[in-house]
Amino acid sequence: MAGLAATGPLVAQPARNVEISFYFPVAVGGPVTALLGRLIEDFEREHPEIRVRPIYAGTYQEALAKSLTGHKSGAPPDLAVLFAADMFTLIDADAIVPFDDVSAGARLDPKWMEGFFPALMANSRAGGKTWGIPFQRSTILLYWNKAHFRESGLDPEKPPATWQEMQGFATRLTRREGGNSGSNNSSGLTTRWGVQIPSSGFPYWLFQGLTTTNGATLMNASGTQTQFAQPAAVEALQYWIDLARVHKVHPPGVVAWGTTPRDFRDEKVSMIWTTSGNLGALKAELGFDFGAAMLPAKLRRGSPTGGGNLYLFAKRPQAQREAALELARWLVTPERTAQWGRESGYIAVREAAWDTPLLKKQAAEFPAATVARDQLRHAVAELSTHENQRVTRVLNGALVAALEGAKSPREALGEAQAHAERILLPYQR
Numbered sequence: 001m002a003g004l005a006a007t008g009p010l011v012a013q014p015a016r017n018v019e020i021s022f023y024f025p026v027a028v029g030g031p032v033t034a035l036l037g038r039l040i041e042d043f044e045r046e047h048p049e050i051r052v053r054p055i056y057a058g059t060y061q062e063a064l065a066k067s068l069t070g071h072k073s074g075a076p077p078d079l080a081v082l083f084a085a086d087m088f089t090l091i092d093a094d095a096i097v098p099f100d101d102v103s104a105g106a107r108l109d110p111k112w113m114e115g116f117f118p119a120l121m122a123n124s125r126a127g128g129k130t131w132g133i134p135f136q137r138s139t140i141l142l143y144w145n146k147a148h149f150r151e152s153g154l155d156p157e158k159p160p161a162t163w164q165e166m167q168g169f170a171t172r173l174t175r176r177e178g179g180n181s182g183s184n185n186s187s188g189l190t191t192r193w194g195v196q197i198p199s200s201g202f203p204y205w206l207f208q209g210l211t212t213t214n215g216a217t218l219m220n221a222s223g224t225q226t227q228f229a230q231p232a233a234v235e236a237l238q239y240w241i242d243l244a245r246v247h248k249v250h251p252p253g254v255v256a257w258g259t260t261p262r263d264f265r266d267e268k269v270s271m272i273w274t275t276s277g278n279l280g281a282l283k284a285e286l287g288f289d290f291g292a293a294m295l296p297a298k299l300r301r302g303s304p305t306g307g308g309n310l311y312l313f314a315k316r317p318q319a320q321r322e323a324a325l326e327l328a329r330w331l332v333t334p335e336r337t338a339q340w341g342r343e344s345g346y347i348a349v350r351e352a353a354w355d356t357p358l359l360k361k362q363a364a365e366f367p368a369a370t371v372a373r374d375q376l377r378h379a380v381a382e383l384s385t386h387e388n389q390r391v392t393r394v395l396n397g398a399l400v401a402a403l404e405g406a407k408s409p410r411e412a413l414g415e416a417q418a419h420a421e422r423i424l425l426p427y428q429r
Helices: 033-048 062-074 082-090 100-104 146-151 161-171 203-213 231-245 259-265 274-283 318-329 335-344 351-355 356-365 365-380 388-403 409-427
Strands: 018-024 050-056 079-083 133-145 190-196 269-274 290-293 306-312
Touching: 018 062, 018 318, 033 050, 033 318, 050 318, 062 082, 062 259, 079 082, 079 190, 079 318, 082 306, 082 388, 100 190, 100 269, 100 274, 100 318, 133 146, 133 203, 133 335, 133 365, 146 161, 161 231, 161 269, 190 259, 203 231, 203 388, 231 388, 231 409, 259 269, 259 274, 269 274, 274 290, 274 335, 274 365, 290 365, 306 318, 306 388, 318 335, 318 365, 335 351, 335 356, 356 365, 388 409
Parallel strands: 018 050, 018 079, 190 269
Antiparallel strands: 079 306, 133 269, 133 290, 133 306
């Protein structure tokens, strides 16, 4: 592949056809798999010398495990969509190569890696290198049922802007047997909850939505230290617990990640927190008018970013690696990420994508599609450390223990912090 122009296709006149494997996970509802299949077909029509084998690899956790197993056995994927937050784990395993190095080897202008929203790059760069390219990215949004707001005497166009407002709105929205709205003294079976924040699947991520809006940062930029037990984090967890135990406007205990959008669809809950990646599916499935908003603030606006980056794997021949680079570049062009964002609900990751006719039209017709983009101005990096799966598992366990009442927030987060410090001790400098 030598001699290619930096501004043209990476594989203009290859000596032979190349086949590459592409691992991807699906963590949201909707026809995301079918959409990705159509994109791959379009890519192959434009690049007939490259064949792509898209392989559904399960959840993000399963996709990571399969990719690392393949790396250890000498047969990794060429390109994979994996958690942006697992970047340090992939680097530590020597499983991936920087996009900078592969682009330089292919004599590409490095400017192609510019133009992404800065908040999305916080989980993409380390040590002066770009290890991941934003692709399947999201933030957490609050979704609300406008009809429920109207019947509860709330402005259907005005979502809660603060923690206090969310708790107050949820009290008015909650319904008990007999038609009573929620209150501390209400009794009877709850027929509709005011608010629901899922705590299975990715509890640390939803928790980070609370800690971020309370001014807390859970880790340092190099992924070597955590701050789980700081007062602002304890306060955030107490607020989450109190929604259920004190105010009785949130389901008690652990709330399933996957059932939360369904509960919203079935009108069992009036407000939910979930990924902006669910926006497309909710728009297609819901039979009622709904809104999407930035997360309510305590001390500030904000949300962690989330979702997956594109990664190039080591232990692959140069031809496959450069073909995988071409696929990655193609997927994040403004036109393609605009198409992906419009149809999937994920954020179109390049700022220029929002100037395309496709997204300008969508913004005019469906303003909710711009909320996750606008929230990026206030967004922070997703919790990401070395040994990231182990560290997040520790925090997840602590959150579940506190939400189920087995431990106090201070006790649960203190133990999680101590455990995380032991895990990260080898990475201290």
